[in-house]
Amino acid sequence: MTRPVLLIGGMDSSGGAGIARDLLAVHDAGLTARVAVTAVTAQTDRRVLAVDPVSPDLLAAQIEAALEEGVGAIKIGALCNAGLVRTMAARLPDVPVILDPVLCSSSGHALLEPEGIQALLGLLLPRTTVLTPNLPELTALKSALGMDPSSERIDVVEALLERGCESVFLKGGHDRRSDGSTDILYRAGKPPLSFRSPRYPFDLRGTGCQLASGLAAALADGKSLSDAIEASRAQLEVRFREAHARRQCLP
8 A cells, every 4th residue: 555645844824835735736646645844824825924933843743743654755845944954854764755945935935044955955955866946946056055156057956966866856837938848857877857848828836846746646656756757747737727727718
């Protein structure tokens, strides 16, 4: 029997992103989930009004309770501060770990302090199976790594792989230079794999959360990494198509 997915991240009061979106993705993949909340937030689709991180002790207790009966994979989202990063890094079991580097909200509110980003790079990255940054997050990680601002994307990806993560799945949705969206999987010593999908004339919140959680669910279900990516992207494509159909029906 497939073991549950442990979802670690923030609670978004709007339901658009964070743990709320993660749970929907895991449910749609046909799996069950365990949850460890890092922060409670008050936000809308346009702005963040408040963020209240939990204590490291509370996060530790949630993770330990979730792990009592075992999990098949872990998806990590918003972490808020270095104390929570350290708490989590000390408790990760030997299962696939999907790290979605949620450094700020869609509205631009910072969700991980600079010290926390350094802890993420030093403690979590070496435990990560797949890191799933979008292009703005990759730029922020480039700065955190102390790299020259003119460094190419591939240079940043290679620096992240050298830090110990097994793979980087770079999401290309923010690249508006083409009529499609291309995501690329990078692994040390292997050629990159590209995954292309159509671009829609609107944005949806929580797509990064959904993609990473769907990926964790597929890995927990025993799929290979490339098949897990295909499954997660297909799930996201269904959401975009349904949203597009609803918009077409509006007067």
